[in-house]
Amino acid sequence: MQISQVERQQLTLWYLLHHSFTAYNRLIQYFGDAHAAIQPNAVDIWRQLKLHANHIERLQHFHTAPDPSDLDRILQQVEQYTDHILFKGQAHYPAQLAPYDDSPPILFVQGNADVLHQPQIAMVGSRSPSPHGAQIAYDFAHFFAEKNYVVSSGLALGIDAACHHGAIQKGQSIAVIGTGLDQCYPAAHQSLWQSIIAQGGAIISEFLPNTPPAKPNFPRRNRIISGLSLSTVVVEAGLESGSLITAKKAADQGKQVFAIPGHIYSQYHQGCHQLIRDGATLVDHPLQVIEDLNMFGHLPSIVPPSGAALSAKPALKKSNDQSTAPQTENVEIPEHLNVLYQQLDWIGISIDELAIRLNQNIIDLNVALVELELLGLCKQHGGRYLRC
Incomplete structure (x- = not known):
C-alpha cells in the first residue's frame, strides 16, 4: 500500500507520541489535524496541554536533531506489512469502536x-x-x-x-x-x-x-x-x-x-x-x-437446528507450528468401549477409580483405554484419563 501525505503526518504524530491515544486525541482536538500538531511552533502548546515530558522531548528532537532514517524505516514497514490503515473518524473505521474515548486513533x-x-x-x-x-x-x-x-x-x-x-x-x-x-x-x-x-x-x-x-x-x-x-x-x-x-x-x-x-x-x-x-x-x-x-433485535436472525448440541470432536493435537490444531473427523465409539467412554469426562479420572466404578480389573481397563486413545477418544494427562 502507498501512504499519502496526510496519512504520513498522522503516523508521524502517532510515532512521536509512542502510541499514547490520550495525548493523540488531546492534540487533534486542539489543533484540528496532525499537520499542525507536529510543527516546531507546537512545542509550547504541547507543554500547555501537559503532555508527558518524553513526548515533548521527542518533538523537539524531531525538529532540532532529526534522524529521519528511523521514521522512514517504520513507514516503509507499514507499507510492506499493512494492507489497510483505518483512521478514527473515517468511513472505514469500525463503527463499534468509535464511541469509546480510549479507542485506537489508528488501526493497522x-x-x-x-x-x-x-x-x-x-x-x-x-x-x-x-x-x-x-x-x-x-x-x-x-x-x-x-x-x-x-x-x-x-x-x-x-x-x-x-x-x-x-x-x-x-x-x-x-x-x-x-x-x-x-x-x-x-x-x-x-x-x-x-x-x-x-x-x-x-x-x-x-x-x-x-x-x-x-x-x-x-x-x-x-x-x-x-x-x-x-x-x-x-x-x-x-x-x-x-x-x-x-x-x-x-x-x-x-x-x-x-x-x-x-x-x-x-x-x-x-x-x-x-x-x-x-x-x-x-x-x-x-x-x-x-x-x-x-434478544436485542439488531442482530441477524439465526435459527438453530432442532435439538442443536455440541458435536463430539476428537482431541486437539499439536501441529508442526506447536499451536493447538484440532482433528476434525468424527469417530464412532465401538459398542464394547461405550460404557468405559461414558465414565470419562474432561476433568480426568484415575484407572483405579475406573476399576472400582466398572468392577473391572486394571489389565482389561488398560487394554480398553489404549483402544480409546488410538481412536482419539481419550487421552492421559497427569496420570488421569480424560475424554477427548
Missing part, C-alpha cells in the same frame, strides 16, 4: 478489513488451559462461526489459539495483537496467522512496526478485542488471568460478559466463577450466547 490491518464490520463475539481465556478448556474453546468458536459470527481473540497460546482454530474451520476470525504487524508473537503461531488471513479474517494492531511484545501491550489490546465484539466469552481463567481484564473492559463498555463454569476445585476456572459471582452470565452451550444476543 493485514487481511480483510471488511470483516471488522461483521458481528463479532470475543473469546478469551488462559494461556495454559486444561485439555477440557481447549476443547470447549474450539467447540464454541466452531459453533459461532457456523452461525456466521466472527470470532475475535488475541492470538496467544492456549485458549486464544483454540478459538482461532475452531472459527476458521467454518468462518472468519480476527486476531488483535500486541506488537506491530511486522512480527508474529508467539512465533509458533505464524501458520495460524496465515490461516486466519487465508480464510478471510484479519490480523489487526494499533502498534507501529518495530513494537516489541512488551508486557503492557497485551492488557492494552484487550479493550480492542472487547470493543469490536457484541459480547465477550471467558472460557477458562484463573484468578490472575489477563482474561479478566478483557471481561472487565467489556463490562465497562456495556457489553454482556459470559463465563463458562467448571469444577469447583479447578484452578483453571476460579476466574470464571468469580466473574459469575460478579454478574457475568453462566453458559454451558454456545447457543445460549447467541440467544441472548438475539
Whole structure:
C-alpha cells in the first residue's frame, strides 16, 4: 500500500507520541489535524496541554536533531506489512469502536478489513488451559462461526489459539495483537496467522512496526478485542488471568460478559466463577450466547437446528507450528468401549477409580483405554484419563 501525505503526518504524530491515544486525541482536538500538531511552533502548546515530558522531548528532537532514517524505516514497514490503515473518524473505521474515548486513533490491518464490520463475539481465556478448556474453546468458536459470527481473540497460546482454530474451520476470525504487524508473537503461531488471513479474517494492531511484545501491550489490546465484539466469552481463567481484564473492559463498555463454569476445585476456572459471582452470565452451550444476543433485535436472525448440541470432536493435537490444531473427523465409539467412554469426562479420572466404578480389573481397563486413545477418544494427562 502507498501512504499519502496526510496519512504520513498522522503516523508521524502517532510515532512521536509512542502510541499514547490520550495525548493523540488531546492534540487533534486542539489543533484540528496532525499537520499542525507536529510543527516546531507546537512545542509550547504541547507543554500547555501537559503532555508527558518524553513526548515533548521527542518533538523537539524531531525538529532540532532529526534522524529521519528511523521514521522512514517504520513507514516503509507499514507499507510492506499493512494492507489497510483505518483512521478514527473515517468511513472505514469500525463503527463499534468509535464511541469509546480510549479507542485506537489508528488501526493497522493485514487481511480483510471488511470483516471488522461483521458481528463479532470475543473469546478469551488462559494461556495454559486444561485439555477440557481447549476443547470447549474450539467447540464454541466452531459453533459461532457456523452461525456466521466472527470470532475475535488475541492470538496467544492456549485458549486464544483454540478459538482461532475452531472459527476458521467454518468462518472468519480476527486476531488483535500486541506488537506491530511486522512480527508474529508467539512465533509458533505464524501458520495460524496465515490461516486466519487465508480464510478471510484479519490480523489487526494499533502498534507501529518495530513494537516489541512488551508486557503492557497485551492488557492494552484487550479493550480492542472487547470493543469490536457484541459480547465477550471467558472460557477458562484463573484468578490472575489477563482474561479478566478483557471481561472487565467489556463490562465497562456495556457489553454482556459470559463465563463458562467448571469444577469447583479447578484452578483453571476460579476466574470464571468469580466473574459469575460478579454478574457475568453462566453458559454451558454456545447457543445460549447467541440467544441472548438475539434478544436485542439488531442482530441477524439465526435459527438453530432442532435439538442443536455440541458435536463430539476428537482431541486437539499439536501441529508442526506447536499451536493447538484440532482433528476434525468424527469417530464412532465401538459398542464394547461405550460404557468405559461414558465414565470419562474432561476433568480426568484415575484407572483405579475406573476399576472400582466398572468392577473391572486394571489389565482389561488398560487394554480398553489404549483402544480409546488410538481412536482419539481419550487421552492421559497427569496420570488421569480424560475424554477427548
